[in-house]
Amino acid sequence: MSVHNNKKALKQSILTGGCLCGLLAYQVDNQFSHFYLCHCQQCRKLTGSAFSANIFTAPENIKWLTGCEKLTHYEHPERAFSKAFCSACGCALPFINKSGKSLIIPAGSLFDKIKNTPEANIFVSEQAHWLAAGLAAKKFSHFPREG
Ligand SMILES: [Zn+2]
Ligand SMILES: [Zn+2]
Numbered sequence: 001m002s003v004h005n006n007k008k009a010l011k012q013s014i015l016t017g018g019c020l021c022g023l024l025a026y027q028v029d030n031q032f033s034h035f036y037l038c039h040c041q042q043c044r045k046l047t048g049s050a051f052s053a054n055i056f057t058a059p060e061n062i063k064w065l066t067g068c069e070k071l072t073h074y075e076h077p078e079r080a081f082s083k084a085f086c087s088a089c090g091c092a093l094p095f096i097n098k099s100g101k102s103l104i105i106p107a108g109s110l111f112d113k114i115k116n117t118p119e120a121n122i123f124v125s126e127q128a129h130w131l132a133a134g135l136a137a138k139k140f141s142h143f144p145r146e147g
Contacts, residue, residue: 019091
């Protein structure tokens with residue numbers, strides 16, 4: 001627990017997050033130890049995308065605001081690999097890793113903007129072969145050829 005000198009600082013350090021359907025919401029203190037983009041095969045499967053964006057913090061650094069009974073967990077039977085998600089909308093949500101040492105926050109589940117940026121790309125040997133081309137592809141602020 002960190003001690004804050006004034007209420008403004010305290011307020012700025014609290015971040016909120018939750019799922020898309022609104023059933024689940026949480027708050028965390030902005031005391032993060034790591035922020036990784038993980039390109040491993042399991043993260044690509046569980047996100048259905050190119051990589052996961054995971055923030056690491058202390059296991060006790062979370063307060064569920066609503067719906068934590070709707071949280072579903074998946075544990076990989078062999079590897080230290082987990083996911084927590086909303087049972088209604090499937091959004092990835094924070095969970096404590098198998099070792100019990102860290103709370104993993106999927107960065108995309110945060111509602112608030114954070115100052116932290118990813119410090120490393122990990123498991124790049126397993127990176128999706130289409131990622132680099134995708135990042136270099138044409139960019140639109142909407143669907144192409146619409147409206
Ligand atoms: Zn949901
Ligand atoms: Zn991974």
